[in-house]
Amino acid sequence: MALVSCPACDHRVSETAVACPSCGHPGAGGRHGVIPTLGRVAGTYVSANAFSELVLGSVMFVCVAAVLITLILAGR
Ligand SMILES: [Zn+2]
Helix, strand or coil, X not given: CCEEECCCCCCEEECXXXXXXXXXXXXXXXXXXXXXXXXXXXXXXXXXXXXXXXXXXXXXHHHHHHHHHHHXXXXX
16 A cells, blocks of 8 residues: 655655545545545536537427428428
């Protein structure tokens, strides 16, 4: 189990630690800590969710436009 330096207080912290036991700095375990991983997963999920909403919105808009065009063309 390797030790890394806490970015806040320079205390030696296990790289698997969620927070620094000396100052409580979150993600003290460095780049491979639990909190950065969770943040990356959450960021990926949020952006993927926003992207799917954007695609869904575009598809809905095209469907509504197609129905409106059909109604306008059928009405005359
Ligand atoms: Zn610390």
